[in-house]
Amino acid sequence: MYRQRHDDVPLSLLAAGPGSLPGARTILLAAVFVLHALIGDAGAGILTETEQTAPEASSWPGPLPPPEPVRCVEPRPWPGPLPPPEPFPRLESAPLPGPLPWQPLPCAEAAPPGFMENFGNVLEETHASLQRNFLRQTVRFDNYLGSSKPEQNLETGYDLRWRNSLRLEHGNDVTFGTTFLANISLSRVSERLHLFIAAENEPALPTRTLPQDPGYPGFDRTVPSTHFANTELRYELIRRPDLNLFAGAGFRFALPVDVFARTRLQYTRNIDDLFVMRTAQTVYVKSNDFLGETTEFSLERLVARYTLLRWASAATASEKIEGVEWGSVLSLFRQLSPKNSVTLLGGVYSNTTHSELLQNYQVLARYRQNFFKKWLFFEIEPQIFWPKRLGSDYHPAIFTAIFRIEVMFRDSTANGNIESSVVDKQLRSLTR
Numbered sequence: 406m407y408r409q410r411h412d413d414v415p416l417s418l419l420a421a422g423p424g425s426l427p428g429a430r431t432i433l434l435a436a437v438f439v440l441h442a443l444i445g446d447a448g449a450g451i452l453t454e455t456e457q458t459a460p461e462a463s464s465w466p467g468p469l470p471p472p473e474p475v476r477c478v479e480p481r482p483w484p485g486p487l488p489p490p491e492p493f494p495r496l497e498s499a500p501l502p503g504p505l506p507w508q509p510l511p512c513a514e515a516a517p518p519g520f521m522e523n524f525g526n527v528l529e530e531t532h533a534s535l536q537r538n539f540l541r542q543t544v545r546f547d548n549y550l551g552s553s554k555p556e557q558n559l560e561t562g563y564d565l566r567w568r569n570s571l572r573l574e575h576g577n578d579v580t581f582g583t584t585f586l587a588n589i590s591l592s593r594v595s596e597r598l599h600l601f602i603a604a605e606n607e608p609a610l611p612t613r614t615l616p617q618d619p620g621y622p623g624f625d626r627t628v629p630s631t632h633f634a635n636t637e638l639r640y641e642l643i644r645r646p647d648l649n650l651f652a653g654a655g656f657r658f659a660l661p662v663d664v665f666a667r668t669r670l671q672y673t674r675n676i677d678d679l680f681v682m683r684t685a686q687t688v689y690v691k692s693n694d695f696l697g698e699t700t701e702f703s704l705e706r707l708v709a710r711y712t713l714l715r716w717a718s719a720a721t722a723s724e725k726i727e728g729v730e731w732g733s734v735l736s737l738f739r740q741l742s743p744k745n746s747v748t749l750l751g752g753v754y755s756n757t758t759h760s761e762l763l764q765n766y767q768v769l770a771r772y773r774q775n776f777f778k779k780w781l782f783f784e785i786e787p788q789i790f791w792p793k794r795l796g797s798d799y800h801p802a803i804f805t806a807i808f809r810i811e812v813m814f815r816d817s818t819a820n821g822n823i824e825s826s827v828v829d830k831q832l833r834s835l836t837r
Contacts, residue, residue, distance in 0.1 A: 551593025562817025697723025728758035
């Protein structure tokens with residue numbers, strides 16, 4: 406780079422006097438040239454000195470030599486596994502003191518049994534003893550009539566119900582009654598043979614009503630009371646889910662003895678899953694009633710779970726009864742729980758020998774409850790009757806209430822309470 410030195414300033418300009426230029430301009434130019442000269446000398450001196458002291462560029466020395474290889478240390482042989490640590494000195498263990506003696510936790514002393522608990526235990530023992538005695542007598546009677554059949558596993562049993570009732574009627578005294586019903590299975594004679602024993606001493610009803618078993622010839626239909634005791638031996642000729650036919654014969658405990666025989670055919674038809682129809686025909690003969698027959702018809706409908714609606718009608722005609730005795734009942738059964746149920750019933754009853762079409766109306770409600778023991782039941786049954794007075798068209802209302810206590814006895818040799826006989830016991834031991 407070329408730099409102008411102060412020596413290059415024209416001498417004519419420097420030699421010019423102040424009068425050759427205007428005054429201010431002359432002074433300014435003179436100052437500029439002086440400063441330019443000073444700055445130029447200083448810069449030229451620095452540049453010259455730098456250029457003189459700058460080192461000359463050196464040539465490329467070439468690639469660096471490779472580094473010296475690292476010397477590997479020779480491996481030492483494996484000294485082997487470390488020896489196991491020395492065991493700690495074991496202290497001598499003290500002998501076990503043995504199990505601690507058992508000590509019951511302190512608790513409150515059990516209260517002595519109360520009156521109801523003692524009473525319940527006595528009832529249970531008495532009931533169990535009676536069941537065993539009844540079964541023992543049943544087996545003895547069955548062994549006397551029949552013979553042992555080793556190829557069959559025979560089961561002798563019974564079902565017994567004993568009811569005691571208390572009847573309260575408006576305007577009359579309190580009356581008591583009892584009922585005894587038994588069904589005995591005589592398997593040694595035949596699996597289809599049953600012995601039925603029935604005895605009723607219920608308080609007399611204010612008027613005739615439809616009996617519980619309309620085709621039962623042991624019921625005396627000529628009187629309004631239900632006092633009778635009889636026995637019947639039944640043999641099932643046909644035993645199917647839809648058809649049942651049996652023949653029976655028995656006698657009534659009365660003087661003179663009333664002997665009867667009957668045959669009953671019942672047909673069951675399932676219309677659908679909730680609707681069932683039943684019809685039955687009974688033909689009987691009695692020593693004091695001669696020939697008679699009973700026709701029964703019923704419809705059952707499951708209207709809801711545990712709720713059954715039933716309509717039943719029956720008509721009986723015999724040589725002793727003038728005309729036809731008939732009745733119709735509509736009932737609604739509801740199971741409230743496995744231990745209690747309620748029944749609502751309404752019915753009519755009449756006899757064609759009378760000029761009136763209906764002779765008696767009846768409405769009742771029955772509540773049944775299992776209590777205290779599984780074999781003990783009670784019933785409360787309020788009733789209202791509207792019987793027709795003889796010689797008038799008046800039907801007065803009669804209010805009654807019945808309280809019942811029922812005791813059930815049921816047992817069989819299948820429960821293992823008693824063996825049918827020693828021979829059966831030996832035969833069973835041989836066939837096992």
